[in-house]
Amino acid sequence: MEIRIFVLLPLREYCTMPVASPVVNPRLYRLVRAAVILVLTGVIVAGLLGEIPQLDILEQSARNLYFHVPMWFTLMVATIISAYHSVRYLRSGDRMRDIRAREAAWLALLFGLLGIVTGMVWARFTWYVSSGQWWNFDPKQSMAAVLLLIYGAYFVLRDSIEDPDTKGRIAAVYNLFAVATMPFLLYIIPRQLPSLHPGGEGNPAFSQTDLAPAMRWIFYPSVLGFIGLFWLLYTQRVRLAWVQEQLRDEPEL
Amino acid sequence: MTVCPVRADDASAPRPLQERPDTTAAYDSTWTEQAPAQPPTGMEQVMLSSGKIYVVLAVVLIIWVGLLTILFRTDRKIDRLERRLGDDRSDR
Numbered sequence A: 001m002e003i004r005i006f007v008l009l010p011l012r013e014y015c016t017m018p019v020a021s022p023v024v025n026p027r028l029y030r031l032v033r034a035a036v037i038l039v040l041t042g043v044i045v046a047g048l049l050g051e052i053p054q055l056d057i058l059e060q061s062a063r064n065l066y067f068h069v070p071m072w073f074t075l076m077v078a079t080i081i082s083a084y085h086s087v088r089y090l091r092s093g094d095r096m097r098d099i100r101a102r103e104a105a106w107l108a109l110l111f112g113l114l115g116i117v118t119g120m121v122w123a124r125f126t127w128y129v130s131s132g133q134w135w136n137f138d139p140k141q142s143m144a145a146v147l148l149l150i151y152g153a154y155f156v157l158r159d160s161i162e163d164p165d166t167k168g169r170i171a172a173v174y175n176l177f178a179v180a181t182m183p184f185l186l187y188i189i190p191r192q193l194p195s196l197h198p199g200g201e202g203n204p205a206f207s208q209t210d211l212a213p214a215m216r217w218i219f220y221p222s223v224l225g226f227i228g229l230f231w232l233l234y235t236q237r238v239r240l241a242w243v244q245e246q247l248r249d250e251p252e253l
Numbered sequence B: 001m002t003v004c005p006v007r008a009d010d011a012s013a014p015r016p017l018q019e020r021p022d023t024t025a026a027y028d029s030t031w032t033e034q035a036p037a038q039p040p041t042g043m044e045q046v047m048l049s050s051g052k053i054y055v056v057l058a059v060v061l062i063i064w065v066g067l068l069t070i071l072f073r074t075d076r077k078i079d080r081l082e083r084r085l086g087d088d089r090s091d092r
Helices: A001-014 A026-049 A059-092 A096-122 A139-161 A164-192 A215-248 B044-048 B050-091
Strands: none
Touching: A026 A164, A026 A215, A059 A096, A059 A164, A059 A215, A059 B044, A059 B050, A096 A139, A096 A164, A096 B050, A139 A164, A139 A215, B044 B050
16 A cells, blocks of 8 residues: 555656756756656667778777767757747847847757767777878868857857847847858868868768668667757756746845 | 788688678678787777777767757856846835
């Protein structure tokens, strides 16, 4: 009897959902969280055990495709989400929109840093194994670094302005400039220049001849998994910032 | 003068899986001759061994550390909020 009550109570609590968070639908959040845990665990296991083509130079490091490339897909999604909220902020002046833009851009920067560092390590032991270089000013590397500097400047700009309304407005406009450079710096310019990075000669790098079908079954879930992970972290940070905002508005609390 | 013969058995070996694009074997690249390279030392010795699998380990660890960074930063934000709420309580 004791055990039954113990089991039933959390269940009942689960069915009568708590008061909805003003930031996110908790049911959606839990659903995404469960999916991300499942997918990314599967990606790590399958990514390390799955079959890959036997290629010289790359060898087993081809498995990095499942971990390095999704960083950049996540960055792209994060910057677009950030820019979307900047547009909404400019229209409404709602401070929560500014917070959402800030948090998405912060995570975009983080995923970009992870992408560039993992890329450096990968390249060091494949293309640059004879020269021993960590950084070779490959167009893809350099342009990615420029993009990260542009996003880094977004935070410098934010922190340099005191008044919250001016800060929000100027940062939002700058954020729109930053997102406009993203496709050029990650796609268009590196493809016009000779580069060792796949996708250098104007090809999309994910065509039939570039990516084995067996790898797609791990690669695409990995991209979705990391984007989902970004969304979870982003939502957490926005929820936290919302609580902070409420405390700021109610100094008597 | 020494002549290095190309290993013909590798080059002319039939690749029956090539016609089946749904297997990874169709994407294999097999070089008949490798350029003589300097024996790797130090970190390279580790990273290049076992088919460069340690490069994958390094990449996964970097991402893991990045995710831990977020964990700690979020924790710090929560700490700050808790401390502020604690201060407000004690003021009353």
